[in-house]
Amino acid sequence: xxxxxxxxxxxxxxxxxxxxxxxxxxxxxxxxxxxxxxxxxxxxxxxxxxxxxxxxxxxxxxxxxxxxxxxxxxxxxxxxxxxxxxxxxxxxxxxxxxxxxxxxxxxxxxxxxxxxxxxxxxxxxxxxxxxxxxxxxxxxxxxxxxxxxxxxxxxx
Amino acid sequence: xxxxxxxxxxxxxxxxxxxxxxxxxxxxxxxxxxxxxxxxxxxxxxxxxxxxxxxxxxxxxxxxxxxxxxxxxxxxxxxxxxxxxxxxxxxxxxxxxxxxxxxxxxxxxxxxxxxxxxxxxxxxxxxxxxxxxxxxxxxxxxxxxxxxxxxxxxxx
DNA sequence: CCTATTTTTGATAGCTTTACTCGAATATTG
DNA sequence: CAATATTCGAGTAAAGCTATCAAAAATAGG
Numbered sequence: 001x002x003x004x005x006x007x008x009x010x011x012x013x014x015x016x017x018x019x020x021x022x023x024x025x026x027x028x029x030x031x032x033x034x035x036x037x038x039x040x041x042x043x044x045x046x047x048x049x050x051x052x053x054x055x056x057x058x059x060x061x062x063x064x065x066x067x068x069x070x071x072x073x074x075x076x077x078x079x080x081x082x083x084x085x086x087x088x089x090x091x092x093x094x095x096x097x098x099x100x101x102x103x104x105x106x107x108x109x110x111x112x113x114x115x116x117x118x119x120x121x122x123x124x125x126x127x128x129x130x131x132x133x134x135x136x137x138x139x140x141x142x143x144x145x146x147x148x149x150x151x152x153x154x155x156x
Numbered sequence: 157x158x159x160x161x162x163x164x165x166x167x168x169x170x171x172x173x174x175x176x177x178x179x180x181x182x183x184x185x186x187x188x189x190x191x192x193x194x195x196x197x198x199x200x201x202x203x204x205x206x207x208x209x210x211x212x213x214x215x216x217x218x219x220x221x222x223x224x225x226x227x228x229x230x231x232x233x234x235x236x237x238x239x240x241x242x243x244x245x246x247x248x249x250x251x252x253x254x255x256x257x258x259x260x261x262x263x264x265x266x267x268x269x270x271x272x273x274x275x276x277x278x279x280x281x282x283x284x285x286x287x288x289x290x291x292x293x294x295x296x297x298x299x300x301x302x303x304x305x306x307x308x309x310x311x312x
Numbered sequence: 313c314c315t316a317t318t319t320t321t322g323a324t325a326g327c328t329t330t331a332c333t334c335g336a337a338t339a340t341t342g
Numbered sequence: 343c344a345a346t347a348t349t350c351g352a353g354t355a356a357a358g359c360t361a362t363c364a365a366a367a368a369t370a371g372g
Contacts, residue, residue, distance in 0.1 A: 001241035002158055002274070004267070006360065009247060028318065042361050048320070060319040061369030077266075085157030091165060109289050110233075110281065111160065117277060118158070121270060133265050162331065184347070198332055204349065216348045217340025313372100320367070328359075338349065 007084045010038045011046050012130065015055070015080065019072040019131045026058070026065035046084065053083040072127035078119060088122075090115040163240045166194045167202050168286065171211070171236065175228040175287045182214075182221035202240065209239040228283035234275060244278075246271040 013036045018027065029047060033040040047066055050056040057069040068075070082088065091111035169192045174183065185203060189196040203222055206212040213225040224231070238244065247267035 001161060001164070001237060002244050002246050002271075004247050005157060005358095008157070030318080039361060041363070044319075044321095045361080051320095058319060059369075060317080060367075062317045062371075064318055064369070066319090081157060088158050090158050091160045110286055114277060114281075115158075118274060121273060125266065125270075130266055161329095186347080195332065197334075200348070200350095201332085207349095214348060215340075216338075216346080218342075218346045220340070220347055222348090315372090316370095318367100318369080321365085323363085325362075326360085328357105330357075331355090333354075334352085336350090338347100340347080341345090342343105 004081070005085050007042075007046055008081055010036070010043065011050060011080055011084045012077075013038065014043065014046065014066075015050070015068070015072075015075065015127055016130055016134050018056075018066060018068050019127050020134065022068060022072070026063070026067045028065040032066065049083055050080075053079070055079065055083065068127075072131060075127040076123050077125040077130070078122040081122060088115060088119055090118065160237070161241050163198075163202055164237055166192070166199065167206060167236055167240045168233075169194065170199065170202065170222075171206070171224070171228075171231065171283055172286055172290050174212075174222060174224050175283050176290065178224060178228070182219070182223045184221040188222065205239055206236075209235070211235065211239065228287060231283040232279050233281040233286070234278040237278060244271060244275055246274065 014032060017032060017036055021027065029043050030040060032038070033043045036043075038046075047056060047058065051058055054069055055075055056066050058064065058066050078088075091108065170188060173188060173192055177183065185199050186196060188194070189199045192199075194202075203212060203214065207214055207225075210225060211231055212222050214220070214222050234244075247264065
Protein backbone atom coordinates (compact mmCIF):
# COMPACT_ATOMS: atom_id res chain seq x y z
CA UNK A 1 0.00 0.00 0.00
CA UNK A 2 1.03 3.60 -0.51
CA UNK A 3 3.48 2.22 -2.97
CA UNK A 4 5.25 4.46 -5.41
CA UNK A 5 5.55 2.85 -8.81
CA UNK A 6 8.79 1.77 -10.35
CA UNK A 7 8.17 4.40 -12.98
CA UNK A 8 8.71 7.09 -10.37
CA UNK A 9 11.64 5.28 -8.88
CA UNK A 10 13.33 5.10 -12.28
CA UNK A 11 12.30 8.65 -13.09
CA UNK A 12 14.00 9.96 -9.98
CA UNK A 13 17.20 8.05 -10.67
CA UNK A 14 17.17 9.58 -14.10
CA UNK A 15 16.56 13.12 -12.88
CA UNK A 16 19.19 12.85 -10.17
CA UNK A 17 21.75 11.54 -12.63
CA UNK A 18 20.98 14.39 -15.01
CA UNK A 19 21.17 16.94 -12.24
CA UNK A 20 24.52 15.68 -10.99
CA UNK A 21 26.13 15.85 -14.42
CA UNK A 22 24.13 18.86 -15.47
CA UNK A 23 27.05 20.73 -17.00
CA UNK A 24 28.09 17.88 -19.27
CA UNK A 25 25.21 18.60 -21.63
CA UNK A 26 22.79 16.06 -23.02
CA UNK A 27 23.23 12.41 -22.22
CA UNK A 28 22.08 9.60 -24.46
CA UNK A 29 19.34 7.41 -23.06
CA UNK A 30 21.28 4.28 -23.98
CA UNK A 31 24.11 5.25 -21.68
CA UNK A 32 21.81 6.41 -18.94
CA UNK A 33 19.84 3.19 -19.10
CA UNK A 34 22.96 1.08 -18.75
CA UNK A 35 24.38 3.20 -15.94
CA UNK A 36 21.19 3.44 -13.94
CA UNK A 37 20.02 -0.11 -14.59
CA UNK A 38 16.77 0.92 -16.22
CA UNK A 39 15.29 -0.98 -19.20
CA UNK A 40 15.98 1.23 -22.20
CA UNK A 41 12.52 1.15 -23.75
CA UNK A 42 10.97 1.87 -20.38
CA UNK A 43 13.29 4.80 -19.90
CA UNK A 44 12.15 6.15 -23.25
CA UNK A 45 8.58 5.96 -22.10
CA UNK A 46 9.37 7.69 -18.82
CA UNK A 47 11.47 10.31 -20.55
CA UNK A 48 8.65 11.16 -22.89
CA UNK A 49 6.31 11.87 -19.98
CA UNK A 50 8.87 14.06 -18.28
CA UNK A 51 9.43 15.95 -21.52
CA UNK A 52 5.72 16.53 -22.02
CA UNK A 53 5.57 17.85 -18.46
CA UNK A 54 8.32 20.33 -19.29
CA UNK A 55 10.79 18.85 -16.84
CA UNK A 56 13.17 17.47 -19.46
CA UNK A 57 14.31 18.57 -22.87
CA UNK A 58 15.66 16.29 -25.57
CA UNK A 59 17.61 16.50 -28.77
CA UNK A 60 17.81 13.69 -31.30
CA UNK A 61 20.74 12.78 -33.45
CA UNK A 62 24.39 12.20 -32.60
CA UNK A 63 25.46 13.91 -29.43
CA UNK A 64 21.85 14.27 -28.49
CA UNK A 65 20.02 12.93 -25.50
CA UNK A 66 18.25 14.21 -22.41
CA UNK A 67 18.87 17.20 -20.18
CA UNK A 68 16.98 19.07 -17.50
CA UNK A 69 14.86 21.89 -18.79
CA UNK A 70 14.94 23.90 -15.58
CA UNK A 71 17.01 24.27 -12.46
CA UNK A 72 16.92 21.33 -10.04
CA UNK A 73 15.56 23.67 -7.39
CA UNK A 74 12.44 24.22 -9.45
CA UNK A 75 11.70 20.53 -9.84
CA UNK A 76 9.76 19.14 -6.92
CA UNK A 77 9.12 15.57 -5.96
CA UNK A 78 5.41 16.22 -6.22
CA UNK A 79 5.75 17.29 -9.85
CA UNK A 80 7.62 14.13 -10.73
CA UNK A 81 5.13 11.95 -8.91
CA UNK A 82 2.14 13.54 -10.55
CA UNK A 83 3.73 13.44 -13.96
CA UNK A 84 4.60 9.77 -13.84
CA UNK A 85 1.88 8.29 -11.65
CA UNK A 86 -0.98 10.70 -12.12
CA UNK A 87 -2.55 12.90 -9.47
CA UNK A 88 -2.16 12.02 -5.82
CA UNK A 89 -5.42 10.57 -4.61
CA UNK A 90 -4.90 8.81 -1.34
CA UNK A 91 -8.38 7.35 -1.23
CA UNK A 92 -10.17 6.09 -4.32
CA UNK A 93 -13.26 7.88 -3.06
CA UNK A 94 -11.70 11.31 -3.30
CA UNK A 95 -12.03 11.71 -7.05
CA UNK A 96 -15.68 10.83 -7.06
CA UNK A 97 -17.84 13.93 -6.92
CA UNK A 98 -20.40 12.61 -4.47
CA UNK A 99 -17.74 11.27 -2.14
CA UNK A 100 -17.83 14.13 0.32
CA UNK A 101 -21.58 14.37 0.36
CA UNK A 102 -22.38 10.89 1.49
CA UNK A 103 -22.74 10.91 5.28
CA UNK A 104 -22.14 7.16 5.40
CA UNK A 105 -18.57 7.66 4.25
CA UNK A 106 -17.13 9.65 7.09
CA UNK A 107 -13.56 8.77 6.30
CA UNK A 108 -13.40 10.99 3.23
CA UNK A 109 -12.57 14.15 5.12
CA UNK A 110 -9.79 12.41 6.99
CA UNK A 111 -8.25 11.14 3.81
CA UNK A 112 -8.44 14.62 2.38
CA UNK A 113 -6.54 15.99 5.38
CA UNK A 114 -3.84 13.35 5.18
CA UNK A 115 -3.55 13.79 1.46
CA UNK A 116 -3.14 17.52 1.78
CA UNK A 117 -0.44 17.10 4.37
CA UNK A 118 1.37 14.58 2.22
CA UNK A 119 1.18 16.81 -0.82
CA UNK A 120 2.67 19.63 1.22
CA UNK A 121 5.61 17.47 2.24
CA UNK A 122 6.20 16.22 -1.27
CA UNK A 123 6.16 19.72 -2.63
CA UNK A 124 8.81 20.85 -0.17
CA UNK A 125 11.31 18.34 -1.52
CA UNK A 126 13.10 19.43 -4.67
CA UNK A 127 15.66 17.81 -6.90
CA UNK A 128 18.50 19.73 -5.28
CA UNK A 129 17.94 18.10 -1.93
CA UNK A 130 17.72 14.71 -3.58
CA UNK A 131 21.00 15.33 -5.33
CA UNK A 132 22.60 16.39 -2.07
CA UNK A 133 21.67 13.11 -0.48
CA UNK A 134 22.92 11.25 -3.51
CA UNK A 135 26.22 13.08 -3.42
CA UNK A 136 26.66 12.43 0.27
CA UNK A 137 25.97 8.81 -0.29
CA UNK A 138 28.28 8.29 -3.22
CA UNK A 139 31.04 10.57 -1.95
CA UNK A 140 33.46 7.65 -2.10
CA UNK A 141 33.20 6.93 -5.78
CA UNK A 142 32.35 10.34 -7.19
CA UNK A 143 33.23 10.18 -10.89
CA UNK A 144 35.93 12.43 -12.27
CA UNK A 145 34.78 15.04 -14.77
CA UNK A 146 35.48 14.10 -18.34
CA UNK A 147 34.84 11.00 -20.33
CA UNK A 148 33.87 8.02 -18.29
CA UNK A 149 34.48 4.58 -19.72
CA UNK A 150 31.46 2.36 -19.58
CA UNK A 151 31.70 0.76 -16.19
CA UNK A 152 28.26 -0.29 -15.26
CA UNK A 153 29.26 -1.96 -12.03
CA UNK A 154 31.01 0.57 -9.88
CA UNK A 155 30.66 -1.24 -6.62
CA UNK A 156 31.99 0.22 -3.42
CA UNK B 157 -0.69 6.50 -6.96
CA UNK B 158 -0.56 6.54 -3.16
CA UNK B 159 -3.95 5.01 -3.34
CA UNK B 160 -5.54 3.39 -0.34
CA UNK B 161 -7.34 0.19 -1.26
CA UNK B 162 -11.06 -0.22 -1.07
CA UNK B 163 -10.43 -2.81 1.59
CA UNK B 164 -9.21 -0.09 3.92
CA UNK B 165 -11.98 2.25 2.90
CA UNK B 166 -14.58 -0.37 3.73
CA UNK B 167 -12.74 -1.36 6.88
CA UNK B 168 -12.86 2.20 8.17
CA UNK B 169 -16.55 2.58 7.42
CA UNK B 170 -17.10 -0.61 9.38
CA UNK B 171 -15.00 0.46 12.35
CA UNK B 172 -16.57 3.88 12.52
CA UNK B 173 -20.06 2.42 12.39
CA UNK B 174 -19.17 0.01 15.18
CA UNK B 175 -17.64 2.77 17.26
CA UNK B 176 -20.65 5.05 16.89
CA UNK B 177 -23.08 2.36 18.01
CA UNK B 178 -20.65 0.82 20.41
CA UNK B 179 -23.11 0.44 23.28
CA UNK B 180 -25.69 -1.42 21.22
CA UNK B 181 -23.63 -4.60 21.38
CA UNK B 182 -22.77 -6.84 18.47
CA UNK B 183 -24.08 -6.04 15.01
CA UNK B 184 -24.72 -8.65 12.34
CA UNK B 185 -22.53 -8.37 9.26
CA UNK B 186 -25.57 -8.71 7.02
CA UNK B 187 -27.06 -5.53 8.45
CA UNK B 188 -23.76 -3.68 8.45
CA UNK B 189 -23.14 -4.65 4.84
CA UNK B 190 -26.49 -3.32 3.74
CA UNK B 191 -26.18 -0.12 5.74
CA UNK B 192 -22.64 0.68 4.73
CA UNK B 193 -22.97 -0.47 1.14
CA UNK B 194 -20.25 -3.10 1.36
CA UNK B 195 -20.48 -6.46 -0.44
CA UNK B 196 -21.29 -8.97 2.29
CA UNK B 197 -18.72 -11.59 1.40
CA UNK B 198 -16.06 -8.93 1.15
CA UNK B 199 -17.02 -7.57 4.55
CA UNK B 200 -16.59 -11.06 5.97
CA UNK B 201 -13.10 -11.23 4.57
CA UNK B 202 -12.23 -7.80 5.93
CA UNK B 203 -13.78 -8.59 9.28
CA UNK B 204 -11.72 -11.72 9.57
CA UNK B 205 -8.50 -9.78 9.11
CA UNK B 206 -9.50 -7.21 11.70
CA UNK B 207 -10.38 -9.99 14.13
CA UNK B 208 -7.05 -11.71 13.63
CA UNK B 209 -5.37 -8.38 14.32
CA UNK B 210 -7.25 -8.12 17.60
CA UNK B 211 -9.18 -5.03 16.59
CA UNK B 212 -12.58 -6.72 16.38
CA UNK B 213 -14.31 -9.52 18.25
CA UNK B 214 -17.11 -11.65 16.90
CA UNK B 215 -19.80 -13.98 18.16
CA UNK B 216 -21.69 -16.41 15.94
CA UNK B 217 -25.27 -17.47 16.29
CA UNK B 218 -28.46 -15.48 16.69
CA UNK B 219 -27.87 -12.05 18.16
CA UNK B 220 -24.22 -12.37 17.28
CA UNK B 221 -22.09 -10.20 15.02
CA UNK B 222 -19.12 -7.90 15.25
CA UNK B 223 -17.98 -5.48 17.94
CA UNK B 224 -14.84 -3.54 18.75
CA UNK B 225 -12.42 -5.39 20.96
CA UNK B 226 -10.81 -2.27 22.41
CA UNK B 227 -11.55 1.37 22.95
CA UNK B 228 -11.68 3.51 19.79
CA UNK B 229 -8.88 5.61 21.22
CA UNK B 230 -6.56 2.64 21.09
CA UNK B 231 -7.24 1.90 17.43
CA UNK B 232 -5.06 3.95 15.11
CA UNK B 233 -5.38 4.50 11.41
CA UNK B 234 -1.95 3.00 10.93
CA UNK B 235 -3.01 -0.25 12.57
CA UNK B 236 -6.02 -0.56 10.29
CA UNK B 237 -3.96 0.23 7.23
CA UNK B 238 -1.27 -2.28 8.05
CA UNK B 239 -3.79 -4.94 8.96
CA UNK B 240 -5.73 -4.67 5.74
CA UNK B 241 -3.13 -3.63 3.20
CA UNK B 242 0.08 -4.94 4.68
CA UNK B 243 3.03 -2.89 5.88
CA UNK B 244 3.49 0.65 4.61
CA UNK B 245 6.27 0.63 2.05
CA UNK B 246 6.23 3.81 0.10
CA UNK B 247 8.86 2.68 -2.38
CA UNK B 248 9.06 -0.87 -3.68
CA UNK B 249 12.79 -0.68 -3.16
CA UNK B 250 12.52 -0.27 0.58
CA UNK B 251 11.77 -3.89 1.38
CA UNK B 252 14.67 -5.19 -0.62
CA UNK B 253 17.72 -5.75 1.57
CA UNK B 254 20.30 -4.36 -0.83
CA UNK B 255 18.22 -1.28 -1.61
CA UNK B 256 20.06 1.04 0.73
CA UNK B 257 23.48 -0.22 -0.27
CA UNK B 258 23.29 0.43 -3.96
CA UNK B 259 24.83 3.82 -4.66
CA UNK B 260 22.96 4.08 -7.94
CA UNK B 261 19.66 4.34 -6.11
CA UNK B 262 20.04 7.59 -4.22
CA UNK B 263 16.33 8.09 -3.73
CA UNK B 264 15.97 5.33 -1.17
CA UNK B 265 16.90 7.50 1.78
CA UNK B 266 14.40 10.14 0.74
CA UNK B 267 11.62 7.62 0.48
CA UNK B 268 12.51 6.34 3.91
CA UNK B 269 12.20 9.85 5.33
CA UNK B 270 8.85 10.48 3.73
CA UNK B 271 7.60 7.09 4.76
CA UNK B 272 8.59 7.67 8.36
CA UNK B 273 6.86 11.00 8.42
CA UNK B 274 3.72 9.51 6.91
CA UNK B 275 3.70 6.67 9.42
CA UNK B 276 3.95 9.18 12.23
CA UNK B 277 0.94 11.06 10.95
CA UNK B 278 -1.10 7.93 10.45
CA UNK B 279 -0.32 6.76 13.93
CA UNK B 280 -1.53 10.01 15.47
CA UNK B 281 -5.02 9.51 14.07
CA UNK B 282 -7.25 7.20 16.09
CA UNK B 283 -10.75 5.93 15.64
CA UNK B 284 -12.13 8.47 18.10
CA UNK B 285 -11.14 11.39 15.93
CA UNK B 286 -12.59 9.65 12.89
CA UNK B 287 -15.87 9.17 14.71
CA UNK B 288 -15.88 12.81 15.75
CA UNK B 289 -15.62 13.89 12.17
CA UNK B 290 -18.36 11.47 11.22
CA UNK B 291 -20.63 12.89 13.93
CA UNK B 292 -19.89 16.44 12.89
CA UNK B 293 -20.68 15.53 9.35
CA UNK B 294 -23.98 13.87 10.07
CA UNK B 295 -24.91 16.87 12.21
CA UNK B 296 -24.65 18.96 9.08
CA UNK B 297 -27.00 16.66 7.27
CA UNK B 298 -29.47 16.58 10.13
CA UNK B 299 -29.90 20.28 10.76
CA UNK B 300 -31.06 21.31 14.20
CA UNK B 301 -33.27 24.44 14.35
CA UNK B 302 -31.18 27.46 15.23
CA UNK B 303 -27.93 25.74 14.32
CA UNK B 304 -25.92 27.15 11.47
CA UNK B 305 -23.32 24.77 10.08
CA UNK B 306 -19.91 26.21 9.50
CA UNK B 307 -18.31 25.61 6.16
CA UNK B 308 -14.85 24.71 7.35
CA UNK B 309 -14.09 21.72 9.49
CA UNK B 310 -13.82 22.36 13.19
CA UNK B 311 -11.60 20.36 15.49
CA UNK B 312 -13.81 19.19 18.30
C1' DC C 313 22.04 14.19 -50.06
C1' DC C 314 23.55 10.13 -47.17
C1' DT C 315 24.29 7.70 -43.15
C1' DA C 316 24.82 6.69 -38.48
C1' DT C 317 22.90 8.07 -34.28
C1' DT C 318 19.32 9.07 -31.28
C1' DT C 319 14.71 10.17 -29.85
C1' DT C 320 9.43 9.47 -30.72
C1' DT C 321 5.28 6.99 -31.09
C1' DG C 322 1.71 3.53 -30.80
C1' DA C 323 0.59 -0.94 -29.87
C1' DT C 324 0.75 -4.87 -27.20
C1' DA C 325 2.02 -8.78 -24.11
C1' DG C 326 2.95 -10.74 -19.49
C1' DC C 327 2.62 -10.35 -14.75
C1' DT C 328 0.74 -8.79 -10.35
C1' DT C 329 -2.67 -6.81 -7.55
C1' DT C 330 -7.25 -5.72 -6.52
C1' DA C 331 -11.85 -6.55 -5.60
C1' DC C 332 -14.50 -9.28 -5.15
C1' DT C 333 -17.30 -14.32 -5.23
C1' DC C 334 -18.51 -19.08 -3.81
C1' DG C 335 -19.34 -23.21 -1.22
C1' DA C 336 -18.84 -25.68 2.61
C1' DA C 337 -17.67 -25.82 7.51
C1' DT C 338 -18.20 -24.36 12.22
C1' DA C 339 -20.03 -22.19 16.29
C1' DT C 340 -24.07 -20.41 19.12
C1' DT C 341 -28.74 -19.73 20.78
C1' DG C 342 -33.11 -21.36 22.04
C1' DC D 343 -32.35 -30.13 16.23
C1' DA D 344 -32.95 -25.92 13.58
C1' DA D 345 -32.22 -21.29 12.58
C1' DT D 346 -28.81 -17.80 12.64
C1' DA D 347 -24.14 -16.15 11.96
C1' DT D 348 -19.40 -16.21 11.46
C1' DT D 349 -15.12 -18.81 9.49
C1' DC D 350 -12.19 -20.71 6.12
C1' DG D 351 -9.93 -21.86 1.77
C1' DA D 352 -9.99 -21.28 -2.72
C1' DG D 353 -11.01 -19.22 -7.07
C1' DT D 354 -11.94 -15.57 -10.71
C1' DA D 355 -12.56 -11.38 -13.61
C1' DA D 356 -10.91 -6.90 -14.37
C1' DA D 357 -7.61 -3.45 -13.85
C1' DG D 358 -3.17 -1.65 -13.41
C1' DC D 359 1.74 -2.01 -13.65
C1' DT D 360 6.03 -3.14 -16.05
C1' DA D 361 7.92 -3.46 -19.52
C1' DT D 362 8.86 -4.76 -24.88
C1' DC D 363 8.87 -4.18 -29.88
C1' DA D 364 8.86 -2.32 -34.48
C1' DA D 365 8.75 1.46 -37.15
C1' DA D 366 9.07 6.43 -37.81
C1' DA D 367 11.12 10.91 -37.47
C1' DA D 368 14.68 14.15 -36.43
C1' DT D 369 19.51 15.68 -36.41
C1' DA D 370 24.75 16.15 -37.05
C1' DG D 371 28.61 15.37 -39.66
C1' DG D 372 30.63 14.23 -44.08
